[in-house]
Amino acid sequence: MSTEVSGTIECRPLARIWGEDDEDAVWHAAIDLFLLNAGNAYDALACLFGVRNSFGFQPLAEGRGLPEDASDGLRAAFNAWGGPQDAHGTTWISWAELAAANWDEPDGSGALSRSKVAGPGTHWAPVWDVMRTLAELHGPEQVRLVVWFD
Template structure:
């Protein structure tokens, strides 16, 4: 059975506010409008879900942010028997990622043993797992556009998974 990702890009609106700390988070856009893929390499690299490639996940099972919007919380809690591994990552974090960082281990799907030896030595990089101009590009472009208006620390991707 496959795992799918669900979630929202949230933005804390600062445009036109006097005190940024008094602004509220908004569920800006549902992830299904921007991303329709199922990349276990990306899921593992970003959130530690189906991490066959052996990455140090960027944001593994952080849960929902404490100030998550009601819309996002109700989406996640709509089926507690199905949804799992809630997490989030901010645009500031994503903008600082070393996309050339290799996985910690060789890819478990590609490694094989022969006479007690692992016969694969290459490790995947984050860039190979989450292609720069691939299916995640619309997500990153949307987050960047919101960050350009409201500031990088006020944009985040909140996700959860199903099986």
């Protein structure tokens, strides 16, 4: 049985202007992961989120769950997918964390690197491009990717 990834990129545009504690500094669903064709290569899912991690990667963001302050759009997408009853491995990662990650870090065998399986030139590159652009506009801590799996 295959494992499919679903998710949404969110951003919090007014946090940079008014501060994170401002009542208008809420998260907004920016784009569905499906539109960016991230694919479901297991080595990428392993190194990013710890899903199907038979490769021995140290995942960047494993098992964090759905953010408490998730946008209404993200909650609607998550619930339409089946919510916590049907999704597993729900987690999230900010652009700041992705930008600071060691992309040269290898898997357990030393044969693959994080960059090779989920970096530039992979199906994940369009996701990183969108997140990078949003981070340039709104700040790296104000952009995150939220994912879940079936």
